[in-house]
Amino acid sequence: MDNFFANLPEGHVLKTFYLEHEIILKTLKEISELNDRIQNIQSIDSAVPELKKLQYQATRLTDSEPHHQREENALFSIMIERGMGGPPTVMTMEHVTIREYKHKLKDISVNYNGLSWEEVKTKINSLSIGICQMLGNHIQKENTILYPMAHQGIPEESVWQEMRKKCDEIGYCSFTP
């Protein structure tokens, strides 16, 4: 674990975000590997087991919605109040695109009837590559820029406690450790 996160106490808002990122990154790796396998399958009938796995992994991604909600409504809002509005604004815009990709990927893994296998594969390929790049970069920026900036710019322990309460109210992901 990165030193910055290793030094945060258990249950710190930023540490929970970081641990969730680690799980999201694993899911992205699974999706990338599944996509590679799917691209080599010749017919929709023999692809059904892999499509089921894709549906499962894409659902794990859509399950990360409370993570984005907590970022936006507990952390980013305070950063904006404190004059650190740039990075949170960019990250919030990225959440919109990321949401769209996640839902489209989940959708194509289930609703593929009426499309040719080539069309399904092409869609899965571009959505998988798109979400892996976009969400991978997004996580990297939050881990290395936004979270350390928030930690430095918000020195009061009491404010982090308030954020923690707000996070508890919003709720966690099915996979939050």
Ligand SMILES: [Fe+2]
């Ligand atoms: Fe985010």
Ligand SMILES: [Fe+2]
């Ligand atoms: Fe995040």
